[in-house]
Amino acid sequence: MSASSAFNDEKGGSSSVGEPEYGHDPASGGIFSSDYKRHDDLKEMLDSNKDSLKLEAMKRIVAMIARGKNASDLFPAVVKNVACKNIEVKKLVYVYLVRYAEEQQDLALLSISTFQRGLKDPNQLIRASALRVLSSIRVTIIVPIMMLAIKEAASDMSPYVRKTAAHAIPKLYSLDPEQKDQLIEVIEKLLADKTTLVAGSVVMAFEEVCPERIDLIHKNYRKLCNLLIDVEEWGQVVIINMLTRYARTQFLNPNINESLLEEGGGGEKTFYGSDDEEDEDEEDKEKKAEAAAMAKRKPYVMDPDHRLLLRNTKPLLQSRNAAVVMAVAQLYFHLAPKAEVGVIAKALVRLLRSHSEVQFVVLQNVATMTIKRRGMFEPYLKSFYIRSTDPTQIKILKLEVLTNLANETNISTILREFQTYIKSMDKDFVAATIQAIGRCATNIGEVRDTCLNGLVQLLSNRDELVVAESVVVIKKLLQMQPEKHSDIIKHMAKLTDNIQVPMARASILWLIGEYCEHVPKIAPDVLRKMAKSFTNEEDIVKLQIINLAAKLYLTNSKQTKLLTQYVLNLAKYDQNYDIRDRARFIRQLIVPTDKSGALSKYAKKLFLALKPAPVLESPFKDRDHFQLGSLSHLLNAKAGGYQELPDWPEAAPDPSVRNVEVPEWTKCSSREKRKEKKVEKPFYSDSEGESGPTESADSESDSASASESGSGSGSGSEESGSGSESEESEEGSESEEEEEEEEEKEKKKKKKELKKPVQESESEQSSEEEERKRKNKQQKSDSESESDEEEESVSESSQSEEESEDSESEAEVKQKKKTAASKPPSKPAKKENKKEKKEMSLLDLDDFEPTPSPQVTPVNTFLSSSLVTDLEGLSLTDTVLAPATIAPSSALKSFELLHRITGEGLSVEYCFSRQPFSPDPHMVAVQIQFTNSAATEAKNLHMEDAKLQSGMRVKEFPEIEVLPAGETTTVVMGIDFCDSTQAANFQLCTHTRKFFVSIQPPVGELMTPVFMTENEFKKEQGQLMGMNEITEKLTLSDKCQNEHAIVQRVTTAANLSRVPCGSDKECRFAGRTVTSGSLVLVTVATKEERAAQLTVNCEKMVIGTMLVKDILLALTQ
């Protein structure tokens, strides 16, 4: 790679530059000796035991580095502190290390083991920063270590560490390009990452390491498009630029018809037009048979993926980041159909109000765009008007844009504007304006004369620069039609007396010489004057005098023979050899002697040939073969590492390569869902639940159900933002009296309802489960608990089944719980309807279940709006809780694996049964329940093609031969999650279809209870101190005051068993992780008031941290 080799060259060069520079530095030279002294005391400070001294020393060293002073002799003293406990010292040591490691490779190796240890640290920040520094040390010897570290970090649980891994890839690549193949593997893996955090960084790595491997993008294309809006700004820029290139290779030119029509002009237009329609048809048939009928009428059909890209990038035009706006603008310019490109104009014009550097770049790009698509910016003409306060470079660019925008209709306004510019004090700008007028005149025939006249008037301007520039421009204009303007030439001839600017004088002389037959009387006189002043002229003028003399000699030798000889003689002895050369050459050519060859016969033809008029072109013409917004475009030269923007393909490559093996249910509703999701919370995207409550709030099941309800958009913000309200309603049974009544009613119903499925359900498993649920309920004290609340929502939405038809199975009920969760309006409806309208609305519910929107509307009409708002809190509870995997519930919480609608009648749910999985004790048992609600039976239900993180294993459930319509069955499978919360992805297959599904465990399910005595517990706990202990203070929620409630909540959150304990102030729990068998010890110590302290001891730090989070949530809600 040329880029990388350049980099290496540079590296070699720069390291050697470092030292001599020190000597050159005059500032350091003066205090050279004292510097050394200071270094000594710095060394002393670094060797001391006090962190504060070390910190002080490091601060001074970093300040030296910042000023560019050499501090490399301190390397041994500094590197010793790499393992320092103080984090700030550590960070500064890192800074130092990265700066000097390249120069002191051997010593730098001393620090490597510290980073290797850091890579295994439970704190993700430390893991990440260890990787960052390790990969920044440019020491070739550690390449294998870096490679290993990157590979490991690429499958780290923390997305932040994975992001760092993505950053490390180009670093390693620049250090050792040989690693490319291995790095591509890592890139491929990271490209599949679903978090927005990683997306930008990995695409960056892709661009630097293997931009030619466009095939790696196929499978991730749609994901990238969809994630785009949530990616951080810098990542957006990189992704958009890359996708522009991608789209150019994969889709057809949307303007193909237009460009062909443009080319085939005149009468042939229709003929050619129809012809290529046929061609288009052929292509379309090949790629899409069903689109062929459409294509006959409309030959070009945009690939939906192409459309997806355009649609998803458009909102980013509103970004505050100019680079993002520019990236989208260039994408539209290069990819969008002509009719749609216009949207970018407004955004680009907005950028003109930004910093002047931003303006500079944007105007360059606008200038290129205006040549191709003038119409787009015409409405914004006035935005390009120049202000006297603009810097000159901006003024000149604006002038360029205005000139490009000029056409017959707006030319008069533009010229008027130009006219004020001519009076500016900024002379460079005035000169540019005159040039611009010249260009307008050449481009627009109608105003040529006006402009010419105007320019001629400028010849009498007092400012010489203005005059000179005008002369130059007039010369160009006159060349277009000299015969009409002999008076102007005469006028200009007179100017030779006054104008001193060499370029202008030269131009005038050239004009007179060229058109001497139009001014036969004046021309010799001009030559006479020039001959007089020849010796004082500038070189450029002298050359033109010789030219003029030669031309006049050829046309009018009688009058000018002597003059010419005089001029040539003067030139012969000129100091400048160019002029002497020219004179000698011309003498031989025009004055026939015996020695001169055949050439002199053609002298007239040589000198007086008709010269084509110059074309005044924009310097921005054809610059758009560079990708707009790029550095190469700005410089109009290929910059290192620039990737050419490919031409559109003749025929579209197979679009099916982008078909991703995403779970089917996401796909079928993805379009709709995406939109809706964005309405609610544009920046929440699916990311892995491990890293905090904000993310888990949006698990996949939630979004799926939100899209179904069809009403999500209206209440979007309330939903996403009302955590506190939901809490209130959750605990509100005591305080909110009005609701109590309702709830009681519902409890009754729920009980009734719960029995029914149990009776009807044929599978033992599920009835068992129900039993357990009921038992749990009995255990509970009279206070209302969350699990009840959840059940309630079940009952609320499932009244329909209960009252109208009892045949609905349990699984469906559960499914509806989810649906109901995101259907705030329908629920209050039910409440009100309970008395009178019950049947009707329920029927509605039932009938329209698969198409959810109608069910909401009719119900809605019964509501008073206040009721809706009153009850919104209630509904919100479920929305928040349902997707949160750690929702505390004494019952087994089940999760949706496949929704009925996407599953075409087959719905699948799973729960963690907490039973030991007998075939393999290291696996977590997952109970899966299939319900076939389709009309036909489902056959051969089995799973295949598990996509697992390394180390994870799956024990498949036995194939289900036949599942008759309306039946439910339950199977158990085992998954070894490797003690991580990574999801297990696999395909669920029926005899007809395959569905992509994933199971993600809450951390609490990754363990099994163990029984131990109080003494054992204390002993084990004693061994898991220090790093392995996490303590967190908390305030118990007011419903979680007594010991019983605490036990219940903790055991719900995690699969642990209680350890007997002497003190009633403490509750203890113990368990082991399923895979590795690491002990997990949990202690909840209550104090006065509601304060409590949670302690988790676990040698798996990550598990511990996550568990603390989950239990904390369970206890405080």
Add this chain to the structure above:
Amino acid sequence: MINSLFLINHSGDIFLEKHWKSVISRSVCDYFFEAKEKAVEPENVPPVLQTPHHYLISIYRDKLFFLSVIQTEVPPLFVIEFLHRVAEMFQDYFGECSEMVIKDNVVIVYELLEEMLDNGFPLATESNVLKEMIRPPTILRSVVNTLTGSSNVGETLPTGQLSTIPWRRAGVKYTNNEAYFDVIEEIDAILDKSGTTVFAEIQGVIEACVKLSGMPDLTLSFMNPRLLDDVSFHPCVRFKRWESERVLSFIPPDGNFTLMTYHVSAQNLVAIPVYVKQNISFFESGSCGRLDLTVGPKQTMGKTVEGMMITVHMPKAVLSANLTATQGTYTYDLATKVLVWDIGKLNPQKLPNLRGSLSLQSGAPKPEENPSLNIDLKIQQLAISGLKVNRLDMYGEKYKPFKGVKYVTKAGKFQVIRHDWTVFLACKGKP
């Protein structure tokens, strides 16, 4: 991407350098100094320069040059935008962005730069995230740090860095919960001599100062959102919500931020709050000229115009000005040839006037240029476009915040130009 960064002061000293990849000798800056020399004015230094082995992309801000060295293709705006972000971060951390302050806090600056870029690619640029990792300096903290030995550097990964709302830090707590929004509008206008509007538009910005505990979810709605022609948002604003309902729905960052900028187009008639009657003339003989300026209110919606200031860039030939102002003070800078008339509050009863004579360099020809006037003004409690905030609602938290909205109108690039159509073109009539 970005290889190195050099901070260069006005006089051309490199006072800070930072390298993210291999070290690049500071001699690379010579190309920049060459261009700087050539450009005369610092604003005219080309932002992008090509050297044999590198590309230099620079910004000029707060009298400092931020010069970055690039080795391979990168969108120039990407770098420029980032450099501005760096400058803003300094501003945010230290209250100002100057050579002094950067030198005083060089270690924090270095730590910041280290976090903001990794291998030349931006890593964390949200001030809320950075402030959790590297705490801004305060006197109190530095005292505490020396006593307790604690440091300015956070030990855990800021939650913002991981979440999908990186702009907000976790665990925000305030005793007084407040949210203030300043709607600031600037009028950009070019008026001609007769007072006719050649071009006028309004640039608006909503600056927010939000100090709310927890995770508030705010909704801000306008009485007349249709006024807004072109908007750009802080990443926190949910764009789809704006598109469908024209309300701003967002979880705000903690502290000060720019919520949105907008543009009210020329289609809506822009009210011009003041008029200026001007008469500046130079006599052909006697090397002197006259100046007569009067300012009066035009469309002020009943509000007082404050902070009126008129700046005139005089032709080079003008040596001195002998003027009398009925209100305010004037100064004439001989070096820059700038006349500044600071008027202050505009009194509609007694219109301020500035008149007197200008003396020209003797022998110099009558100046050709017609000086244009730049107008500065401020109107409190008025958004000149008529934009009004309807209401601000908060979801997600229980407390009642204190809410405030303030409106200010300012002059942006407000110029009065003496158009004079008679030079050319007019003589031939319009084409």
